[in-house]
Amino acid sequence: MTAQERPRLDELGIGAGKYARGAINAITDVPGVRVGHATISDGHYNTGVTAIVPDQLTPERRSLPAALAVGxxxxxxxxxxxxxxxxxxxTPVLLTSTLSAFRVADALVAQLLxxxxxxxxxxxNPVxxxxxxxALSAIRDRPVxxxxxxxxxxxxAGGPVAEGCVGxxxxxxxxxFKGGIGTSSRLAPVADAEYTVGAIVQSNFTGLLRIAGVPMPAAxxxxxxxxxxxxxSCMIVVATDAPLDSRQLARVARRAVYAMRGVGADFDQGSGDYAISFSTAERGAAPRDEDLSPLFHATMLAVEEALINSVLRATTRRGPEGxxxxxxxxxxxxxxxxxxGTSELE
Known part of the structure; x- marks a missing residue:
């Protein structure tokens, strides 16, 4: 069974919870957000790059409101x-392997210049x-x-996003289990409008997996x-078309980190758990904080499902030294x- 033949969470009959999934159920449901991968996989190296590219970044619009939460x-x-x-x-947000991060940042700057x-x-400022x-790649060679x-x-590109052992x-x-890339999205009412929130994750952390609350012990x-x-560690990127300011996006990013506990993360002392959130909306008045609870809940649902998808879609990989x-x-x-008897996320 290939990665893309393996089921996503919604294909296992698990409902979306309080807020509906987007049409593709991916971060690319947020208008203008594209995702691309480059993959190296030959048994000695299992690594790569994943790029989250908001089209709203142009020479005329050099920045988008964003925030960072550090778990x-x-x-x-x-x-x-x-x-x-x-x-x-x-800049676009790029994800990669630990020791290749600095080479990737330099290459991103060169591409943009x-x-x-x-x-x-x-x-x-590259991100x-x-x-x-x-564990599964000769990381010291810095092949990316x-x-x-x-x-x-x-x-x-927009549309469906490759998940699992990619990028x-x-x-x-x-x-x-084998982890990887996962994505999901939700539609959230904020005041009198409906907005999309989408998440993409790079999962590489310990704990006891729970899927919709059901323990799935690897042992x-x-x-x-x-x-x-x-x-x-875990990297989470959240995009939304809601017109949030950076302070409000920081609140969204913190909820994204909280969602890791829903799948069983143990938040080990050596973890590097980060969530980056950004808004693609045109500049305008931000909604009231009092109206943001649905967006917060939708963010946690999307991140939890993205994390589960990253495991469900991943296929067995062999690395160095067996x-x-x-x-x-x-x-x-x-x-x-x-x-x-589980049927829905909470």
Whole structure:
């Protein structure tokens, strides 16, 4: 069974919870947001780049309101201080492998400086997140660089998003199973309007997996343990077309981190858990804080489902020295969900 033949959470009959999924159930449901991947997978390397590209960033509009939430700061995220200080992103958000983060950031800057409209640019703040795929990839070689960054940006598209062992998720493990890239979206009423919130994740952390509240212990479901997770981290990117300011987006980002507990994250002391949120809306009056609760709840639902999808869609990968990240057995997932009578996210 290939990654894209493996079921997503909605295909297992689990309802969306209080707020409906978007049409594609991906971060690309937010208008103007595209996603691209570049993947290296040959048994020695299992790694890559994932690019989240908002079309609203143009030479005429150099930044979008954004925010960063840090669940635990043991990470190598590039661009964090300016993101926090200015409450804005100036570039696409790229995800990759820990030791390749700095090569990816340099390549992203080079790509942007070569674009029309940047002929006089003398400062730009790249945003690059990472998790450690060293269990299943020869991470010290730092194989990800300009070629993969160019490929991920060039391939970025709307519509369905490849999940599981692709791009930045190619070599990650999560919750005892093979992890990777996952995405989901929700529609949320804010005051008199309906907005979309979409999430994409790079999962690489420990804990006891729960799907819609049902425990899925890897120790019981796998014939042998997966390669031990290194780095114990997660990157989450949340996009919305709601006209939020950076302070409100920081509140959204914090909810995205909270959602990790819904799937069983143990928030180990060595984790690097980050959520970046941004708005694609045209500049205008932000909604009242009193109206944001549905958007907060929708964010947590979307992130929780994206995290689950990252595991469900991942396929077994073998890395150096015989280490293996085992895919979750889908038939056993179905059996446990049916036995629990679970039908919906909360």
């Amino acid at each position: 635990n700061g043991y990470g190598k995220i590039v661009g964090a201080t300016q993101l926090q200080e200015l409450g804005a992103i100036e 070569a674009q029309p409209g940047h002929e006089q640019t003398t400062t730009i 690059v997140g990472e998790t450690n795929d060293g 660089g300009p070629e993969q960054v160019a490929e991920a940006l060039a391939s970025a 930045a998720g190619t070599g990650t493990t999560a919750l005892g 019981e479901m796998l014939p042998e343990p997966s390669a031990e997770t290194i780095g114990n 280490r293996v990240g085992h895919e979750i057995p889908v038939d056993e997932v179905r059996r446990r969900l049916a036995a629990a």
